[in-house]
Amino acid sequence: MPPLLRLALPKGRMTEEVVKLLTASGLEVKSNGRAYRPLVSDSEIEAKFLKAQNIPRLLEIGAHDCGFTGHDWIEESGARVEEILDTGLDPVTLVAAAPERLVEGLERLGRPILVASEFERLTRRYMESRRQPYLFLRTFGATEVYPPEDADLILDLVATGMTLRENRLTVVAEILASSTRFVAARAALDDPWKAVKIEALRTVVQAVLEARRRVLIEMNVVADRLLSVVALLPAMKAPTIQELHGGGYAVKAAVPRAGLAATVLLLRKAGATDLLASALEKVFP
């Protein structure tokens, strides 16, 4: 039997972005009627969808070789695994939050605080730092609806803050910033074949993430404006400059998407003409 890389994919909130990222990286992930065991386009890789919560632990015990999951669940699990790439996708913050009108009085309840969360370990660590008696209630999604009758305080993930606001909850403390991470089991990194396979996947995934942040711009410049145009191009990489048949230069550079409009307006003012922008698929730094 040929060697296999066992890849754990998160089921839920993170699924869509991870599948898009892998597809862009050349690894197609297709459901085939069996939701949990998708078909993947690389016959040396076997993927399985699992709850993000369980992935750190299952990597630690060697049930899978690598996977994607949130930094939050890695911390919650306490599992010893290697985070080898922060994709920056699905950024969230774990916060402690309480009903607006209770925030002031939390320390004077006169009874143990009722704290609800999906994160037991992180909650206990936080509550111990507060040095206040508490009762812990494990939730299973939708933690924001527990207050006020079913919880005095919650530890919950926040993306835009809209859900907290709609439930009239106020942030009391920020506990942990999280996003989707590419994670490997230590045993897998010790296996030469798997380590190479994981590194190849990491390289392509990173190239895709880098390409999303950039756009390729091409322009023509007459000779005496070349220096002032090139001076405007972001410094990270030398732009590619070629002489044109008939005089002048073609200049090409992968510039950051952020601020593109401003960059273009400056380049035109400096003498660049025929400006074209194209999407990049992968950028290998």
Place this chain on the structure above:
Amino acid sequence: MPPLLRLALPKGRMTEEVVKLLTASGLEVKSNGRAYRPLVSDSEIEAKFLKAQNIPRLLEIGAHDCGFTGHDWIEESGARVEEILDTGLDPVTLVAAAPERLVEGLERLGRPILVASEFERLTRRYMESRRQPYLFLRTFGATEVYPPEDADLILDLVATGMTLRENRLTVVAEILASSTRFVAARAALDDPWKAVKIEALRTVVQAVLEARRRVLIEMNVVADRLLSVVALLPAMKAPTIQELHGGGYAVKAAVPRAGLAATVLLLRKAGATDLLASALEKVFP
């Protein structure tokens, strides 16, 4: 402020049947854009949708007065609450199951058994009775997809057994039979106003459940066949018999739905004519 009965409704698998049951009992439960706090038609009742898992505990600590949840979660939680009616709805069995080809060898794995379940307490109780070293993995739904790589044994709920079969799992032990229960907090039963309110709800809910099992049949019988017709009617309640203007009798009884066709064929043979069957809405025993 008038007194309020705080009713906890289960979010998930049990929701549909419980809402139908309450609606039939005269308590309409309508979502109003806010999934978790439905409008109910009785202004003395305030309902909230919560995970079935959390309901027993939240009743015990007094956050709600009564509710519907599964017997399984009551047992798992260990919460001291009163089951005041078994609705018989959504019947399931908690079983221990293992991959077909592993069943024989579970005791000779040569390493701790990896057991996955949503039910930690019930799993630990069961595993201790097996007297075998094990590692527990808490799951969050879809436990049946953990084996074989992510679990050797699971404790999972089974309704028809189809899901187990599709995942090639075999039942190793039946742990607990469960169904949806109407449950009350002890504190609520000690409050006279709440106790009466809960009992009224229990009475109507039970009358609806009873009505579902029965059908009202009416028929005409000439005088000399009355005895043989009445003899065929199930014994639990005396049928209602009235003389008809012009002779003969009208006989009416609420008979069980099960076996209705057979009952009707026998009644016709015994001399009943003009047989009509109608649905009942509530039967107060």
Place this chain on the structure above:
Amino acid sequence: MPPLLRLALPKGRMTEEVVKLLTASGLEVKSNGRAYRPLVSDSEIEAKFLKAQNIPRLLEIGAHDCGFTGHDWIEESGARVEEILDTGLDPVTLVAAAPERLVEGLERLGRPILVASEFERLTRRYMESRRQPYLFLRTFGATEVYPPEDADLILDLVATGMTLRENRLTVVAEILASSTRFVAARAALDDPWKAVKIEALRTVVQAVLEARRRVLIEMNVVADRLLSVVALLPAMKAPTIQELHGGGYAVKAAVPRAGLAATVLLLRKAGATDLLASALEKVFP
């Protein structure tokens, strides 16, 4: 060509309840791929779905003979048509509402109030009673999202008040209570064939509405408890009392659904046994 009754049905919020009501009344209304001209089961009736807004006016000019629409749109249109039945369905109130923090200062804006509504006529009538300069903005649904930047005040329909609360709006005045009405064109009521047809439809629709409010209860009573049982039955109609073969009485009455549980508990205490409740389909008063 045989005579036809042209029935206008409201497209939108009121559709579902009106179609259910007509179906229960024996007039099936089935879409057939053409959303606006449904098939109806009575070949003497031709139905068309129209915006509730347009129905009063189209009845007035004789384009249709009768229909269902809201009292709000009848008032808004000022059309001279006859409301012949208040179904009580889809009850709403037209209110004036303003952003919470603006309510106090509405009269000291120092500029004309910007008022947004789907109801131009009713808004102008209300604003003139306020004697304050205003600018009117006609909306087309979702009026509640106009404040604060696009309106200072709105006139909008309110069912549960939840939408206002979520948009942090406060009711400033209640303008009009509305519900779905069965309406007829005056010309149609002057045509004998149409008048009879409309009256027949009104009778059955009313019988269905009445049946929804009641439930048929049947019980057995021994002779000496008959009076005390009958005394408990709501007074509007004499209950039907029949002697049973073998002694005792069967008592039957159509009682209001509201308070059914309490009624049943009293009846049992008074001596009624074998209580059955069944749904009614139509009650002709």
Place this chain on the structure above:
Amino acid sequence: MPPLLRLALPKGRMTEEVVKLLTASGLEVKSNGRAYRPLVSDSEIEAKFLKAQNIPRLLEIGAHDCGFTGHDWIEESGARVEEILDTGLDPVTLVAAAPERLVEGLERLGRPILVASEFERLTRRYMESRRQPYLFLRTFGATEVYPPEDADLILDLVATGMTLRENRLTVVAEILASSTRFVAARAALDDPWKAVKIEALRTVVQAVLEARRRVLIEMNVVADRLLSVVALLPAMKAPTIQELHGGGYAVKAAVPRAGLAATVLLLRKAGATDLLASALEKVFP
């Protein structure tokens, strides 16, 4: 192994009505994730969903014992099976239709007519009766879109005629009236256990169909109006008449739904009071 009745259910247009009919008859049919093998509530019956087209043939060769399918497919297949009940559900007519502007010229095309249909056998039989050369094209649904380029004439099922009209097709001939039939295999009728089982099912199904056509009305009448009231009740069954405690009569009859409003108006005029109408579930004639 206990004996089993193998029931074939039609997949497609007829499914919904057949499942509703069986459920009303006390045989619940529930999908369980496996679309083609539903769970049924009678353990002596095994159901399978199959294309209506294949059911007649599969009954003939003994793969199933009984089933529901259209009369059209029974005729098309030429299979020797017994139609034991016409449910009247999903009534359709098989018609021959041609494009409006071609109808006149069909016989002067100067080339073979191109005829498209799902029904090969019935089409060939019809075309031979026309004595015109033709080319047959078997279609697989949506036959109405073949003309004009892909067919000159089609044989297709028509329910309301709307689809033909939208495709500007005109009916040239009506070939066959069809509806959903309860059908049995001859071999099954020769097996005593299966024959009894099939007959029981047929009896209950027929009782449900009969109950849908009727409504139970109850009314009170004073003694001297009894005759004129009873005279108005449809003649098929004697109404049930009982003396009331305190004088007068209670009259009850299962009358046809069609014309109910008119019947009620006449009964009231004749002296009936307290008229109630209730739905029936089954009527055993």
Place this chain on the structure above:
Amino acid sequence: MPPLLRLALPKGRMTEEVVKLLTASGLEVKSNGRAYRPLVSDSEIEAKFLKAQNIPRLLEIGAHDCGFTGHDWIEESGARVEEILDTGLDPVTLVAAAPERLVEGLERLGRPILVASEFERLTRRYMESRRQPYLFLRTFGATEVYPPEDADLILDLVATGMTLRENRLTVVAEILASSTRFVAARAALDDPWKAVKIEALRTVVQAVLEARRRVLIEMNVVADRLLSVVALLPAMKAPTIQELHGGGYAVKAAVPRAGLAATVLLLRKAGATDLLASALEKVFP
């Protein structure tokens, strides 16, 4: 508080194309559970979804700074706002249409024409030009279903003409050609910060629209075919020509998508080889 550009986005038919256009322009618009106030990726811009009908007026009174809406509603409103870019998206024509069989007789009805439309101002302007008495009926969508009983003539938007044809309506006059426009409030254009912000957005949006019409083709040419190849390239921009290492030239040009296949076939015939076509993201002219 930092300055904010208040952007009004059309809710409805135009939404999808406008959101796609903005996303391609680097301004992500994401719903966040609150349908009317989407999150946008530029913290200096605040967006709100509003009915296209209301946008011109709300820009005029200064409730928003710029937005997207149809030319039709700008004309209907009579609002004084600046159309600064015609995106060409969602092209429609406002037409007057009447039932096929009524077209001839519209002027001889012998009574006022009943005209229905969502566009009151444009309808009145048109009807006055016809110099015929009329009655105006404001519609709220689905105007095409009003004729024949509820309107003799309609003024409605037409995209493909299919809806008119299906309702057997004939175009009587074309009133106005419309498409989605980028519009600014005059007050905003007078504010220097806002004017710059709006111009930057206009520039990028226009670059995206231009890029959609073009494709970047690259090819190799041997020296003596260079002139004939270049002669075939559309004249608007000089192509970029570079010498290849080892002889020959690389030629690159952004050519129109329309007619691409024909262009390519000619280029190959003229001596171009290794032809590649790539999508462009933005073209700054």
Place this chain on the structure above:
Amino acid sequence: MPPLLRLALPKGRMTEEVVKLLTASGLEVKSNGRAYRPLVSDSEIEAKFLKAQNIPRLLEIGAHDCGFTGHDWIEESGARVEEILDTGLDPVTLVAAAPERLVEGLERLGRPILVASEFERLTRRYMESRRQPYLFLRTFGATEVYPPEDADLILDLVATGMTLRENRLTVVAEILASSTRFVAARAALDDPWKAVKIEALRTVVQAVLEARRRVLIEMNVVADRLLSVVALLPAMKAPTIQELHGGGYAVKAAVPRAGLAATVLLLRKAGATDLLASALEKVFP
């Protein structure tokens, strides 16, 4: 009337990929409420959706000029048409399969084999090669559910094999490999205008398919590593090499997607820097 190319598009499994392919080729296909006659962006082409089964035959008799359909249905129909491009899309294999436990005993059934398939002609051809008596049952989709009671053997299309496995069927023989083909009617290829039009469509479609298999990579190389870098580039086409202003070379090549990660790693090791990968839209070989 200008000439028209009549294009038949397959309705069903193949639809999505074919429409995407045509859109990418510059021929937009838009539904417009009429599912069967989409709007296409080339006014010289008229498209119609038809069942893939019927397309070969309808091309043969001249009802359409060209189209897309599966190789399987071309073979099944026996129609004389020209396959002018194998798109490779939707690859499937027609196999003969039997229930796992019946495979061995198929030749010893003691009665004719019951064979079910949508493909009558291919089934008969195969069964005759087996020289065994059989009964043929034409199916209409979902053939895999016929065994075991309704078929002993099926001929069915297989994509991943998952469906067979779930129904516990084993492949007995592979009959035909199929995929979506671009097909032309012979008569159309004999018409000069149509032949040119078809060839142009084939060229662009093929260029899109080729572009999907490749990715454009660009990199910079210093002079003395040029040869070793170029040597690594797949041989099919010479890469485009240009001198950079300031020394070194820019190298560009359209390399296969398959194995991209490995290629990139080797190129970097050989001295390539600033590697960018971009998608191609069309590659004209």
